[in-house]
Amino acid sequence: MHGPLFYSKILLFGEYGIIKDSKGLSIPYNFYKGALKLDKHHTISTHKSNAGLRRFAEYLENLQQEKPEMISFDLESLKADVEAGLYFDSSIPQGYGVGSSGALVAAVYDKYANNKITVLENLTRDKLLQLKAIFSEMESFFHGKSSGLDPLNSYLSLPILINSSDNIEPAGIPSQTANGKGAVFLLDSGNTGETAPMVQIFMENMKQEGFRKMVKDQFVKHTDACVEDFLLGDVKSLFGNIKQLSKVVLDNFKPMIPIEFHKLWKKGIDTNAYYLKLCGSGGGGYMLGFTEDIEKAKKALKNYKLEVVYSF
Structure with a gap:
């Protein structure tokens, strides 16, 4: 069988x-x-x-x-x-x-x-x-x-x-461009993550009014905008929203980002070479990266293993 x-x-x-x-x-x-x-x-x-x-x-x-x-x-x-x-x-x-x-x-x-x-x-x-x-x-x-x-x-x-x-x-997503410079990639943290404890942390945080407000006014807003931009193929707007989303996650979801990646996450936002976001619940496993120039991102992340999953 x-x-x-x-x-x-x-x-x-x-x-x-x-x-x-x-x-x-x-x-x-x-x-x-x-x-x-x-x-x-x-x-x-x-x-x-x-x-x-x-x-x-x-x-x-x-x-x-x-x-x-x-x-x-x-x-x-x-x-x-x-x-x-x-x-x-x-x-x-x-x-x-x-x-x-x-x-x-x-x-x-x-x-x-x-x-x-x-x-x-x-x-x-x-x-x-x-x-x-x-x-x-x-x-x-x-x-x-x-x-x-x-x-x-x-x-x-x-x-x-x-x-x-x-x-x-x-959903119909825009078809990939074979030789496009822009890419979505996976970045290997080298550790596994457990879903249940991460979701537990999120649910605990949701009991605080400030965190709930941030989720509604910033996290959900930028997430929705990213989805719409991606489906429309609006790359310029997409990267503006991903940068904002990456910042919101770094500021408010620190337990979900392995500690040794906090600096690398910030470096992407500061240099615009790439932007990182969570892939799944976080805490380890893969992180998801977005870049307008994959060669630039590879140079900036030369010590890490990248897997391109989508090119545009």
């Missing part, structure tokens, strides 16, 4: 903001991928993945008992495959903000859900929201709380525009 491939994702804009109804834009990233397989090699990592899937299967059984109207799985097949050594063979780094658990959730839904909504049918807004709700419940096993967007992106392999929590649609 070898299941279909499911890809990683990158949330270009909207981390934390989408919890508070900002816009968001998520794109598939085909460099990393994963598939369900039956274990023939019996390595430590396949055993670990199999044990994780065993716990996940138990969680899904409970979920089905609690919410039978929402979701139904072929649990017998899932359990039999887990017994036979089912594991998720994935190149997606875990704790890096590129959707490792999302791809796994998409793969399990695709293989074992009864009456599943398929990618081939007419995906109305209702169907998208239904999928997102199912994926949210499934992925909560990994993060404690999940929007369901990562698995949705992985499952559909389409860019997704989040207008608000109950208004999402597949």
Whole structure:
């Protein structure tokens, strides 16, 4: 058995903001991928993945008992495959903000859900929201709380525009320019990040009126503007808004930025060579960079590993 491939994702804009109804834009990233397989090699990592899937299967059984109207799985097949050594063979780094658990959730839904909504049918807004709700419940096993967007992106392999929590649609994004100087890139922090504690910090901060005001008046405002500029291909306006967003994050989301990157983050804002933002919940993993001149950014960040994910 070898299941279909499911890809990683990158949330270009909207981390934390989408919890508070900002816009968001998520794109598939085909460099990393994963598939369900039956274990023939019996390595430590396949055993670990199999044990994780065993716990996940138990969680899904409970979920089905609690919410039978929402979701139904072929649990017998899932359990039999887990017994036979089912594991998720994935190149997606875990704790890096590129959707490792999302791809796994998409793969399990695709293989074992009864009456599943398929990618081939007419995906109305209702169907998208239904999928997102199912994926949210499934992925909560990994993060404690999940929007369901990562698995949705992985499952559909389409860019997704989040207008608000109950208004999402597949998005057409401007096509990439093969030799464009502008780029979106991933910057490797060298450490993994844990989603749940970062979200916890954000939720604690949201209890303070000043922080709530900043999120609404600055963070969400610039995030929404970035999404609109990106979709319209308005590069000049986009970089003005990304610079503002990068400043807001540096000033107000310091715990989410690994401490050794605070200076590098500020250097980008001061020199305009690049602007950094969070990729996912932060705390480690990747950071997302935007630059109008990738060669200039590479020089400024010559000691770090960059991966270009989009050129314009």
